[in-house]
Amino acid sequence: xxxxxxxxxxxxxxxxxxxxxxxxxxxxxxxxxxxxxxxxxxxxxxxxxxxxxxxxxxxxxxxxxxxxxxxxxxxxxxxxxxxxxxxxxxxxxxxxxxxxxxxxxxxxxxxxxxxxxxxxxxxxxxxxxxxxxxxxxxxxxxxxxxxxxxxxxxxxxxxxxxxxxxxxxxxx
Amino acid sequence: xxxxxxxxxxxxxxxxxxxxxxxxxxxxxxxxxxxxxxxxxxxxxxxxxxxxxxxxxxxxxxxxxxxxxxxxxxxxxxxxxxxxxxxxxxxxxxxxxxxxxxxxxxxxxxxxxxxxxxxxxxxxxxxxxxxxxxxxxxxxxxxxxxxxxxxxxxxxxxxxxxxxxxxxxxxxxxxxxxxxxxxxxxxxxxxxxxxxxxxxxxxxxxxxxxxxxxxxxxxxxxxxxxxxxxxxxxxxxxxxxxxxxxxxxxxxxxxxxxxxxxxxxxxxxxxxxxxxxxxxxxxxxxxxxx
Numbered sequence: 001x002x003x004x005x006x007x008x009x010x011x012x013x014x015x016x017x018x019x020x021x022x023x024x025x026x027x028x029x030x031x032x033x034x035x036x037x038x039x040x041x042x043x044x045x046x047x048x049x050x051x052x053x054x055x056x057x058x059x060x061x062x063x064x065x066x067x068x069x070x071x072x073x074x075x076x077x078x079x080x081x082x083x084x085x086x087x088x089x090x091x092x093x094x095x096x097x098x099x100x101x102x103x104x105x106x107x108x109x110x111x112x113x114x115x116x117x118x119x120x121x122x123x124x125x126x127x128x129x130x131x132x133x134x135x136x137x138x139x140x141x142x143x144x145x146x147x148x149x150x151x152x153x154x155x156x157x158x159x160x161x162x163x164x165x166x167x168x169x170x171x172x
Numbered sequence: 173x174x175x176x177x178x179x180x181x182x183x184x185x186x187x188x189x190x191x192x193x194x195x196x197x198x199x200x201x202x203x204x205x206x207x208x209x210x211x212x213x214x215x216x217x218x219x220x221x222x223x224x225x226x227x228x229x230x231x232x233x234x235x236x237x238x239x240x241x242x243x244x245x246x247x248x249x250x251x252x253x254x255x256x257x258x259x260x261x262x263x264x265x266x267x268x269x270x271x272x273x274x275x276x277x278x279x280x281x282x283x284x285x286x287x288x289x290x291x292x293x294x295x296x297x298x299x300x301x302x303x304x305x306x307x308x309x310x311x312x313x314x315x316x317x318x319x320x321x322x323x324x325x326x327x328x329x330x331x332x333x334x335x336x337x338x339x340x341x342x343x344x345x346x347x348x349x350x351x352x353x354x355x356x357x358x359x360x361x362x363x364x365x366x367x368x369x370x371x372x373x374x375x376x377x378x379x380x381x382x383x384x385x386x387x388x389x390x391x392x393x394x395x396x397x398x399x400x401x402x403x404x405x406x407x408x409x410x411x412x413x414x415x416x417x418x419x420x421x422x423x424x425x426x427x428x429x430x431x432x433x434x435x436x437x438x439x440x441x442x443x444x445x446x447x448x449x450x451x452x453x454x455x456x457x458x459x460x461x462x
Contacts (some may be wrong), residue, residue: 004179023180023223026173026210045173047211050277059251059280064173065210066281069180070203070227112276133364134275 008072012037013081023069028052030068031078039079039107043136050135053108053115054078060115062134079107082114089155090114090148099148101139109135113149123153175213182225186232186311186340192224194313194336202226202338204247204286207278232285232340235259241307241343246285250274253284262346265353265373269300272357274364285339288321292365293328298395299371300355302387304344312337325394348383351375356445357390358437366390368437370422370445374410381405381414386442391434392426400424401442410449419443 005020012035019034031037031054040063043051047065054063055077082088090113093099100106109132116123116131128149129142137145183189193200201220203209204227212218226232232247235256242262244253250270253259259267273279273287273296287297288308298321306321313336321342324332333339347353357369368391374384386402389395401421408414419439428435 004177006180022177024175024177029174045214047207047278050275053277060277061281062277065207067180067203067206067210069182070206070225072182115276131276134277 006069008069010068010071010073011075013077021068023067025068026064027054027056027066027068027071027076028063031063031076037078037080041104041107043105043108048136049105049108050112051105051108053111053135055111055115058115058118060112060134077111077114079110082110088114089152089159090117092155093148093150093152097144097148097151099141099144101137101141105135105137105139109137109145109148113145113152116149117152117156123149125150173214175210176216176219178213178220179222180225181222182228184228186226186229186338189224189226189229189338190312190336192222193338196222197335200224202289204289205249205281205283206286207274207282208286208290208292226338237262238343240346242346243309244284244342244344246289246339246341247283248285250279250282250284254279263304263344263353265300265304265347265355265371266297266344268353268355269296269369269371272296272355272359272366272369284342288324288342289331289333289339291325291329291331293325293392293394294360294365294367294390295395296355296357296366296369296389298325299366299369299387299389301342301344302389302395302397303371303373303385304347304387305385307343308339309341309343310337311340318343322397328393347373348375352449354445354448356441356448358441368434368441370438370441372445372449374405374449376410376449379409379411381408381410386422388422388426388438388442391438392428396425398422398425398442410446412450415443415446415450418446 006023007020009018028042031040041051043049045064047062052063053060057074082091090110112135128146181192199221203223203225232245235244235258242258250273253270254267287295301321308319310317310319351373353373355371357366360367369389371387375382386398388398404421419442422438422442423435
């Protein structure tokens with residue numbers, strides 16, 4: 001039984017990955033130990049802290065509470081996959097607003113933030129604070145995490161406006 | 173953290189899952205969203221030898237209207253319930269309870285069927301599902317059956333599911349038009365699980381309570397319907413005097429006599445939940461007492 005190995009196919013940060021794995025392999029261990037994507041952190045390992053948050057088919061989930069085999073066929077984005085040509089708005093904002101102290105929860109904070117930018121309508125400070133329920137920052141650096149997500153929202157809008165303006169004027 | 177080793181099987185159909193499950197019900201577990209089961213397995217509090225993944229069975233997913241019911245597939249996530257137009261229109265209490273479960277990431281993954289079958293006495297959903305008079309659609313080796321939610325929970329973590337049976341859907345009768353609903357909970361400060369959770373729907377005409385159901389979770393060995401309180405409320409004015417008398421009656425359907433803290437907590441939360449309706453009627457100018 002312990003020797004059962006099952007093929008799993010995942011698209012991780014745009015790259016197709018095929019591996020044979022033991023069924024009990026948690027997604028977070030698959031990312032960190034099989035693929036060396038150690039940006040995703042294991043904090044509590046009991047589904048509380050959110051440091052292991054990744055996007056699974058565009059949904060923020062805790063990768064310590066998903067079997068890799070459950071994610072078979074899915075698209076996954078980890079913190080390593082946020083940057084596309086330029087920094088993701090959430091990365092830019094965390095840098096600008098100093099959204100981290102020790103940095104341990106930061107991958108989870110940024111993935112949850114990236115999810116919120118796309119999924120929760122208008123992002124007020126209140127909704128951000130509510131939605132951060134699933135993230136524990138042991139530095140208690142929530143103030144700057146909230147400011148970073150607010151700023152990321154602005155950056156995203158600025159970029160969209162700039163793109164639209166460029167299109168309207170036929171530039172770029 | 174790794175779980176103990178297990179054999180993994182992914183079911184394509186409910187029949188296939190039942191076949192596997194009935195094969196060795198003692199040592200097999202059904203895996204839905206995994207947000208109750210996997211944490212237990214990681215702590216080796218559960219050690220199933222076979223995990224039957226029902227996450228790919230499309231028949232178990234989604235929310236649709238079936239006549240006078242809202243039918244919710246067992247493998248429907250909390251987030252899908254919160255965002256469902258059908259749920260929000262016809263049984264908003266369910267969305268109100270689902271919205272308070274865990275956190276964003278948990279709600280993206282955890283399922284209503286998983287929650288009910290896990291039967292944690294401190295889960296949120298049972299309060300809403302009990303108040304809403306849900307019927308459970310169950311399939312097993314001997315065919316299909318329905319089971320009222322009232323009677324489904326037998327003991328903490330134990331349900332009336334027979335060996336080899338799987339919950340396939342939750343059927344919720346549409347609430348009467350104009351019903352008022354609320355789910356109010358006192359979350360444990362660390363875990364977020366309800367120390368008490370009160371789910372209520374009421375219909376009120378001319379300030380008089382016509383009908384209403386109340387489900388309570390978290391505080392007793394099992395979630396329960398507060399029937400004494402429901403009977404008391406029917407036909408009464410929804411005013412401060414009624415609400416003041418209502419609170420103490422909530423404990424009548426649960427054995428809390430040896431726990432004055434819980435008894436008081438329940439009373440406080442029932443009073444607050446009912447007062448919310450008072451406020452919403454006052455805001456609409458319906459409550460003559462305000």
